[in-house]
Amino acid sequence: MEKAPRAILFLLLIVGFGVAQNTTSKGDEFHVGVILDLGTLAGKVARTSISLAVEDFYSVHRNHRTKLVLHIRDSMGSDVQAASAAIELLENYKVQAIVGPQKSSEVLFISNIGNITQVPIVSFTATSPSLTSDSMPYFVRATLNDSAQVNSIALLIKAYGWREVVPVYEDTDYGRGILPSLIEALQEIDARVPYRSVTPSSATSEIITQELYKLKAMQTRVFIVHMSPTMTSLFFTKAKEAGMMNKGFVWITTDGVANIIDSLDPSVIEAMNGVLGVRYYVPKSQELDSFTIRWNRMYQRDNPDESPFNKLSIVGLWGYDMIRALAQAAEKAGISSVTNKQPQSIKNSTCLDSMVISTNGPDLLTAIVQNKFRGISGDFDLTNRQLTVSVFQIINVVGRGWREIGFWTVNSGLSRQFNQTGLKITGPALMIDLNPVIWPGESTEIPRGWEIPTIGKKLRVGVRTSIYPEFIETFRDHATGETRASGLSVEIFEEAVKRLPFALTYEYLAFDTADPRSKGSYDDFVNQVYLQKYDIAVADTTIRCNRSLFVDFTVPYTESGVLPKNSPLRAEISRAILNITESAKIIQIEKKWVDSNSHQNDDKTDGSDAITFESFGGLFLLTGIVTACSLFVAVLMNGYKKYQQNGGSKGDNQNECGHEKKGEDGDSQGEQRDPNINDMEKQATLPVSHSLNTNGDQLPDSKDNDICCRCTQNNKATSLTHIGSQIIHRGDKSTRSSSGSKLVPT
Known part of the structure; x- marks a missing residue:
């Protein structure tokens, strides 16, 4: 009997503890607004993912003081409806964050509200590059920026050697947003963009068919498709009917479609056979496999009338990881209650000006962007207020599915396998290091990317x-x-x-x-x-x-x-x-x-025109003759010069006057000279241009100053010794040069 009261007391304690826990949890509720277009596949996938994310997170983190409470609203694809839902959530539920505006145009509306109220606006589907962080300080992009994939697309085009590309896009913020960065990336690889194909967002089948035939008449056969999944499905169905999914065509889709290939209708996938796609790479893991099973079960329960082909996509994975990041940020920022301040009353102000301002907003925003972890979608990093992406997967649509042909990474470029080392690879081999592709028309031959146009200016x-x-x-x-x-x-x-x-x-x-x-x-x-x-x-x-x-x-x-x-x-x-x-x-x-004889000499071999040693025979002969003549003239001139030095036709020992000629030392040949005279001659030797007699008079000029001074002597016995063109005059007691230089005593 004593055990019964104890058991009852124990049960009362448990119930009391539970009530206390519920009271605490209610006081620490963190209200979050969720705005999705529930009429689209992405909206339905995201709703299932974020609901499952809240359950999974708090089943593991039971001790957290804060708990996210989701308030889901349907934008119905309208920007105005999305903005109206945001205002209603802020006024009635005092939400601390708004998650999920799907379209970029919706984000533009709601982000202005977030800037005024200091409430973070987090989107995991708005990818337009026009959504800049500078003009939207409270906007966080929990998905990739469309411009992040343009380098992988450009490098893929360069790898296959295509020189002209035509972008095909829809006339929406999503479609137009990628154009500037895509064109710039194509220009960097010297690829031309001769035409831009734009399709209205409300285009009918007839309008799309008309545009397709215009593309078919051009010479370019490489197209980059950047459209919403709904528009893409219609576009490729009509492209197949127009005969543009045959051999010679190249189609590349951006990640917006490549990420949800598995969820498309089988007839659409069949029409897209041969298409290349660039998509966000999700690494495989046991956690992802477990989540996929639970997600499929919950999605079928919430959407029993939906197509069984709808599958989990990257949108659902980003939505799941975003809720986890937001829950961790709320706990880290220590937000346990709603603290708002009323704005100052302003005359003629709008309803936005009168909305309360969240004092927790700045701290919550800081906690969100500083949150890094490994999620089911891969590395989840929002450091720059947008998801950092460094790896893309290149796929090829084949049959009723797709197969992987390679990867693109920031460091390695294109490669057949994912290089997780982070080492940079360079070289021409990298450009073709991809698995074989089955192109449109089930062709394995790489298309050249152009054809002769059926129309066009010549x-x-x-x-x-x-x-x-x-x-x-x-x-x-x-x-x-x-x-x-x-x-x-x-x-x-x-x-x-x-x-x-x-x-x-x-x-x-x-x-x-x-x-x-x-x-x-x-x-x-x-x-x-x-x-x-x-x-x-x-x-x-x-x-x-x-x-x-x-x-x-x-x-x-x-x-x-x-x-x-x-x-x-x-x-x-x-x-x-x-x-x-x-x-x-x-x-x-x-x-x-040029060669006029080529047709007359068809029997000649290719080597008949080759240059041989005999081709230079005439040059060698001419060179030999010129050399021989030059040698003969040189010998003749040298002999003549020696002949002149030896007296020409006169005797060897007489000059023109008949007197005995001096030797090289100035004396008569065979006559002995005084060595002292030689010394004085060397001292008095100077260059002269004429000769003087003993009286200082000028002697008659001679051709080479080789004259006989005995013919010009007067009273005294004098003589002039010839040394080349230099003379020494010897008189009584002094010697003077012919130029009147200083006399040297003898």
């Missing part, structure tokens, strides 16, 4: 007849009336066009002058490009400075193509001409138009 190519017809000659086809051209320059141009990575249709226009007897100057011909009468001119044109001021030239070979200044075709055609000059094709063209 390139106007100006041509003129050269004074050398083998270079270029024009004539008129009498059957069609069209201008034709032939010659070396024309054939190189036509071969270069064939090698371009895109289709280029053209027509020749002959250069006409006022005087039919004159062909006109080349300056006038080049000027037609500047005047936009020609898109390009083909001729044997010389590159000159004055011409380069107004037009651009291709890389020269024998001819130069002339294009308008800053023409995008210049680099492409120049590159094609270089490819021709480095291949065997140039030899064939040269032999056809």
Whole structure:
């Protein structure tokens, strides 16, 4: 009997404790507004995920003081309805945060309310880059920014060598938002955007079909589709009917569609076979598998009439992780009660100006952006008030599903497998390191990305007849009336066009002058490009400075193509001409138009024109003759010079006067000289230009000053010793140079 009262007392304590807990929990409720478009698949997926997130979080964290209480509202796809729901939640429930505005336009409305009331606005579906954090200080993007995926798309296009791309998007904030960053990324890889296909958000099947046929008539075959899932489903269904899901076409979808491929209708997936997609990469985990099972069960319970093909997508994973982040932030900020302050009364103010301001908002916002953890969607980091994304998965739609062909990471670029080391990989091999793709039409051949257009403007190519017809000659086809051209320059141009990575249709226009007897100057011909009468001119044109001021030239070979200044075709055609000059094709063209004997010597081998040692025979013979003649002349001149030094035709020992000639030392040959005289001669030797006699008179000039002084002596016995062109005069007691220099005593 004693045990019964004890049991009753124990039960009363448990009940009392539970009541106390409930009272505390009610006092620590953290009210959160949730605004979703419950008529869309994303809205339904998100509602199931966030409801399940609250249950899972507090089943694990029972000791938390705060508890999230969700107030879900349906925006019905209307921006005004979404804003009205936000105001109602703030006024009636004093919500501390608003989660889930799906569309970017809805976020623009509600974020203004958040700025005034200091209530954080958190969206895990609004991806438009136009939602900047600078103008929305209380907006947090718990999803990726659309601009984060443009680099992966651009690198994918570069990897396959496509040079022209057409973006296809819907005319909404979501569709237009990605355009600036996408165009910039394509320009960085030198990919052109010749056309932008925009479809109204309310487009009918007829409007979409009309736009598809317009795209089909163009030469570009690479398209990037950025549309909502509903619009995408209709678009690809009509594309298949228009024959644009056949071989040669390339379709790339952004993550908005690639993330929900599994939830699309099987007929739509079948129509999208061959499409490439870029999607957020979700790593596999046991936690994700367990959550997926529970989510499927709860979703079918809440939406019994929904299609069984609807599956969990990345939107549901981000919604689940966002609720977890918000619950942790509320606990970390220590928000246990609602604390608001009334705004100052302002005359003629709107209802927004009279709304209360949350004093917990700044602390809650700080706690949200500082929250980092590993969620079921992967690394969940909101440091910059938006989700940081560094990995994208490249998929290929095949059959009724998809398969993985590779990854894109910030550090590694494109790769077949996910590189988790973070090491940067560079090199050409990286660009093609992807699994094989099954393209539209079940083709395994990589599409070239362009076709000859069925309609479109032709390139106007100006041509003129050269004074050398083998270079270029024009004539008129009498059957069609069209201008034709032939010659070396024309054939190189036509071969270069064939090698371009895109289709280029053209027509020749002959250069006409006022005087039919004159062909006109080349300056006038080049000027037609500047005047936009020609898109390009083909001729044997010389590159000159004055011409380069107004037009651009291709890389020269024998001819130069002339294009308008800053023409995008210049680099492409120049590159094609270089490819021709480095291949065997140039030899064939040269032999056809330049070598006149090529057709007469068909039996010659390719080595007949090779340079051999015999090719330099004439040069060697001419060099030998010139060398022999030079040697003969040098020997002859040297002999003549020696002959002059030895006296010419006179005797070896007599001069012109018949006297005995002196030797090299100044004395008669065979006569002994005084060595003291030699010393004085060396001291008095000076350069002279004429001779003096003993009286100081000038002697007659001689051709080389080699004269006999004995013929000029007067009273005293004197002599002059010749030493080259220098003389020494020896008199009585002194010696003086012929130039009147100082006398040297003897």
